[in-house]
Amino acid sequence: MGARGTVNCDVLVIGAGPGGLAAAKGAREAGARRVIVLERDACPGGILNQCIHDGFGLIRYKEQLTGPEYAVRAEREATEAGAKIMTGHQVVRMERMAAGEGIEVTAVSASGLKTFRAGAVVLALGCRERTRGAISIPGSRPAGVFTAGVIQNFVNIRNVMPGHRVVILGSGDVGMIMARRLTLEGAKVQVVAEILPEPAGLARNVSQCLYDYGIPILCSHTVSRIIGRRKIEAVEISEVDQNMRPVPGTEQRFDCDALVLSVGLIPENEIAQTAGVTLDPKTNGTLTDEYLQTDVEGIFSCGNSRRIMDLADFVSEQGELAGRNAVAHLTGEEMETWDESRTTSMLKGYPVPDTVTCTLCPNGCQVRRVADENGTFTYEGNKCPRGIDFAEQERTAPRRMLTTTVRDADGHLIPVRTGQPISREKMFDAMKEMRTFTADCTENIRCGDTLTYVTDKDGSRIRVIATADSR
Amino acid sequence: MKEFSAHQTDILIIGAGGVGCAVARELSRYRQKIIVLEKECDVAAGASGRNSAVVHAGFNNRPGSLMAALCVEGSQGFEQLARELGVPYKKTGKVLAAFDDEDMNILKKLVAQGETNGCQGLRLIGAGEMERLVPGVGGIGGMLSPETAIFDPFTYCVALAENAAENGAKFKFNSEVEMIRKEADGFLVTTSDGETYQTPVLINCAGIGADRISEKAGVSGYHLYPCRGEYFILDKVADELLSVPVYPAPRPGIGGLGVHLTPTIDGNIIIGPSAEYIDDRDDVSSTAPVMDKLWTEAQTLLPALERKYIIGNYAGIRPKLAPPGEGGYHDFVIKEEEGCPGLINLIGIESPGLTASVPIARMVTDIVREIAARSHRELTEKTSFTAVRQASVRFRELPEEEQARLIEQDPEYGEIICRCQKVTKKEIRRAIENPLGVRSISAIKYRAWATTGRCNGGYCLTRIVNMLIREYGVKAEEITYRGAGSEMFSGEVK
Numbered sequence: 003m004g005a006r007g008t009v010n011c012d013v014l015v016i017g018a019g020p021g022g023l024a025a026a027k028g029a030r031e032a033g034a035r036r037v038i039v040l041e042r043d044a045c046p047g048g049i050l051n052q053c054i055h056d057g058f059g060l061i062r063y064k065e066q067l068t069g070p071e072y073a074v075r076a077e078r079e080a081t082e083a084g085a086k087i088m089t090g091h092q093v094v095r096m097e098r099m100a101a102g103e104g105i106e107v108t109a110v111s112a113s114g115l116k117t118f119r120a121g122a123v124v125l126a127l128g129c130r131e132r133t134r135g136a137i138s139i140p141g142s143r144p145a146g147v148f149t150a151g152v153i154q155n156f157v158n159i160r161n162v163m164p165g166h167r168v169v170i171l172g173s174g175d176v177g178m179i180m181a182r183r184l185t186l187e188g189a190k191v192q193v194v195a196e197i198l199p200e201p202a203g204l205a206r207n208v209s210q211c212l213y214d215y216g217i218p219i220l221c222s223h224t225v226s227r228i229i230g231r232r233k234i235e236a237v238e239i240s241e242v243d244q245n246m247r248p249v250p251g252t253e254q255r256f257d258c259d260a261l262v263l264s265v266g267l268i269p270e271n272e273i274a275q276t277a278g279v280t281l282d283p284k285t286n287g288t289l290t291d292e293y294l295q296t297d298v299e300g301i302f303s304c305g306n307s308r309r310i311m312d313l314a315d316f317v318s319e320q321g322e323l324a325g326r327n328a329v330a331h332l333t334g335e336e337m338e339t340w341d342e343s344r345t346t347s348m349l350k351g352y353p354v355p356d357t358v359t360c361t362l363c364p365n366g367c368q369v370r371r372v373a374d375e376n377g378t379f380t381y382e383g384n385k386c387p388r389g390i391d392f393a394e395q396e397r398t399a400p401r402r403m404l405t406t407t408v409r410d411a412d413g414h415l416i417p418v419r420t421g422q423p424i425s426r427e428k429m430f431d432a433m434k435e436m437r438t439f440t441a442d443c444t445e446n447i448r449c450g451d452t453l454t455y456v457t458d459k460d461g462s463r464i465r466v467i468a469t470a471d472s473r
Numbered sequence: 474m475k476e477f478s479a480h481q482t483d484i485l486i487i488g489a490g491g492v493g494c495a496v497a498r499e500l501s502r503y504r505q506k507i508i509v510l511e512k513e514c515d516v517a518a519g520a521s522g523r524n525s526a527v528v529h530a531g532f533n534n535r536p537g538s539l540m541a542a543l544c545v546e547g548s549q550g551f552e553q554l555a556r557e558l559g560v561p562y563k564k565t566g567k568v569l570a571a572f573d574d575e576d577m578n579i580l581k582k583l584v585a586q587g588e589t590n591g592c593q594g595l596r597l598i599g600a601g602e603m604e605r606l607v608p609g610v611g612g613i614g615g616m617l618s619p620e621t622a623i624f625d626p627f628t629y630c631v632a633l634a635e636n637a638a639e640n641g642a643k644f645k646f647n648s649e650v651e652m653i654r655k656e657a658d659g660f661l662v663t664t665s666d667g668e669t670y671q672t673p674v675l676i677n678c679a680g681i682g683a684d685r686i687s688e689k690a691g692v693s694g695y696h697l698y699p700c701r702g703e704y705f706i707l708d709k710v711a712d713e714l715l716s717v718p719v720y721p722a723p724r725p726g727i728g729g730l731g732v733h734l735t736p737t738i739d740g741n742i743i744i745g746p747s748a749e750y751i752d753d754r755d756d757v758s759s760t761a762p763v764m765d766k767l768w769t770e771a772q773t774l775l776p777a778l779e780r781k782y783i784i785g786n787y788a789g790i791r792p793k794l795a796p797p798g799e800g801g802y803h804d805f806v807i808k809e810e811e812g813c814p815g816l817i818n819l820i821g822i823e824s825p826g827l828t829a830s831v832p833i834a835r836m837v838t839d840i841v842r843e844i845a846a847r848s849h850r851e852l853t854e855k856t857s858f859t860a861v862r863q864a865s866v867r868f869r870e871l872p873e874e875e876q877a878r879l880i881e882q883d884p885e886y887g888e889i890i891c892r893c894q895k896v897t898k899k900e901i902r903r904a905i906e907n908p909l910g911v912r913s914i915s916a917i918k919y920r921a922w923a924t925t926g927r928c929n930g931g932y933c934l935t936r937i938v939n940m941l942i943r944e945y946g947v948k949a950e951e952i953t954y955r956g957a958g959s960e961m962f963s964g965e966v967k
Binding site for chain 1: 705764885887927957
């Protein structure tokens with residue numbers, strides 16, 4: 003296209019979330035000379051940037067990281083491997099050219115409309131949230147109805163609070179994580195309603211996001227009506243029958259000033275479709291072979307745009323493999339296969355009664371304390387000795403990593419965590435201490451910097467650490 | 474006292490729906506001081522923004538009625554009008570499907586009625602042509618109205634209002650009329666914000682509230698019956714399923730046109746409306762039984778529809794003069810009230826009111842001219858009147874070369890804020906800085922079309938809110954969805 007000029011590369015990755023960053027790393031390490039990642043947002047990391055809670059990296063880095071920390075690492079790995087990340091680039095079109103001519107990708111950016119020509123493309127497009135519109139909740143259409151990811155962005159990045167009396171529909175992981183997050187920020191989460199007979203997200207989130215804070219969950223229930231003309235005033239929650247239809251006569255009213263929906267994620271593949279990639283008609287995910295290649299030769303797909311996954315760690319692993327395979331495709335070497343069973347190990351739903359869900363690793367062991375005939379207590383259900391320590395601590399003095407944000411002098415939020423888990427009963431006091439703190443922003447804050455301290459139960463001072471660089 | 478500080482005007486219009494805006498724009502051709510009062514925060518807040526977005530050809534209305542005459546006139550002038558005002562418009566034609574002989578008989582009569590009304594090109598079609606125009610609908614035959622068109626009703630109302638404002642009309646939003654006092658030489662009107670207006674000519678374009686406004690002005694006897702119509706909106710990915718609006722043959726007795734499928738100018742499909750008389754004039758809720766019924770009927774009409782295509786719902790209220798027991802239509806009331814000189818009532822302006830809005834406005838102008846003549850005044854045309862409104866840039870619809878040129882001119886065209894609809898930062902900025910000064914998320918939605926896609930604003934809403942806070946100094950708790958009372962947030966987190 004004449005004046006515009008074309009940027010050539012071996013592997014082009016679309017999306018700089020965990021999948022895309024790992025794909026870029028994988029492609030470089032497999033020998034691709036020029037690897038470019040196109041990211042629509044102003045900074046890399048994708049949705050990790052708003053996931054300020056911990057629980058990331060247990061598999062990939064054998065550490066408990068927050069989302070932003072995980073993003074910082076993934077970005078560093080991609081750039082250290084030699085990939086080039088171009089932010090502020092929204093891909094609008096993609097086309098497979100004649101054999102041997104590669105794939106043409108068009109992107110819009112503030113520096114112009116650009117054309118890229120790549121030997122192979124890795125799609126790491128992520129997903130979007132199912133909305134109120136998609137699930138057709140009856141009632142009025144007032145202000146105050148949001149999806150959980152939108153609320154996560156508002157609360158954790160934009161410094162905007164949706165309300166103080168919140169109802170959450172859907173017990174997906176984002177929904178439960180936002181139940182805890184909003185509670186820590188002073189909101190009262192009235193109830194979490196779940197249409198399925200069991201919680202939809204991970205058992206450890208049921209335990210640490212809902213049970214820890216006494217947030218009630220109503221399974222086999224849904225929001226059957228939204229009430230409030232201009233601003234939401236309440237929702238009506240009904241029990242559902244086997245067909246998931248509300249049962250008349252079971253309506254309960256819950257007053258609220260915000261309704262947060264966590265009702266599912268949908269792979270986002272509009273860009274894939276412009277190149278004619280075939281999608282699964284049920285899930286909207288890209289269909290790939292075992293090498294993660296789509297039915298359009300040279301276009302690979304990974305992460306949530308292929309199939310919704312529970313952990314970012316798996317997304318990274320898959321992305322890295324897709325990146326390597328994209329190179330193998332170009333060089334004619336043998337490709338590796340993706341083992342689908344890798345991703346389905348986490349326990350979902352209710353935690354097993356009378357057990358503790360160990361969160362030290364992704365196994366999520368359900369550890370139970372039992373007495374033998376002599377009256378001495380032992381633990382069972384743990385796959386490793388750490389489970390015993392965790393369960394014992396949970397019984398006597400539970401501790402939690404506190405993840406939140408602090409405000410800087412410009413009103414921007416910086417994600418932070420405590421340097422070590424603190425006593426669970428001190429969480430709200432610690433939140434209060436941090437509320438009075440304003441970070442100095444005359445100098446750049448780096449991920450890992452100690453910003454302030456909070457007081458633990460025994461009076462010891464615990465560091466509060468920035469989990470992202472200031473931008 | 475308040476009265477002494479009343480705003481003096483020549484013409485006071487109540488209601489900034491399609492009709493009120495068209496009347497304001499038509500009258501802004503003349504040397505008249507015009508004020509429009511609107512109780513909501515923006516134009517098109519009632520039925521004008523909650524309908525099927527169709528320019529009707531005029532075959533549905535009783536010959537000899539105002540509805541028929543004004544609709545046909547409106548339909549025939551719409552293409553030119555849309556070009557003048559920069560409003561998206563597309564002549565798709567429309568198909569009415571017949572599934573049995575009774576339907577075919579209804580359609581035969583409809584063709585004859587349409588021809589009497591002056592509609593052009595109406596004809597019956599066979600099953601083969603049906604399949605070509607609306608594949609998958611089936612039916613034994615149908616009727617084609619080639620002149621029927623689809624358009625964007627929000628942009629239409631915004632364009633009329635902006636053009637009227639450019640020509641001198643003043644719009645006062647959040648101004649609900651509380652009291653109207655008839656005086657010797659006009660009216661004294663008090664609004665909810667404590668302002669008063671004095672005017673010799675009062676034009677009642679209050680839509681569903683028109684009977685009450687008339688009563689406030691001292692003319693009782695009208696009663697409007699709210700009749701709700703609910704809709705579904707489908708994702709653009711389903712756009713290949715339908716390119717021409719398709720309606721069932723209108724069986725007698727229904728209060729609307731029957732549940733139909735309409736492609737929108739932006740590539741979505743809308744399903745609806747239902748027709749249900751309700752008591753509450755403001756209740757635009759969606760209800761479970763009607764949603765089920767709509768979906769069943771739509772799928773009967775086009776079996777290829779799938780629930781996964783649904784991205785939203787909305788509902789509107791028809792201001793009907795025909796009471797529930799009777800159904801059908803009563804004609805528009807457009808007249809100066811004999812017992813109340815200076816009061817021009819527009820009552821029962823339901824469908825096809827938007828199509829007919831400019832002819833209605835011309836009719837109102839004639840009445841205003843008569844009123845002026847009574848006091849030996851004339852409506853003098855302004856030399857400065859400009860009928861053309863520059864269409865706003867729609868980045869997504871431009872060829873790539875043009876997009877590249879725009880980004881070079883202004884890098885904000887290179888920042889896509891709404892990814893579903895590909896709306897750029899520059900377009901959002903234009904919408905925020907709209908000439909009518911409306912500040913709400915819905916104002917941005919209807920002007921820039923952001924948040925209207927499949928993610929319901931999941932991607933762009935946070936970015937738009939951030940712009941308002943960071944670049945326009947708006948406080949989080951001041952941001953409303955559609956005006957006061959619809960605050961979206963409680964404030965800052967910290």
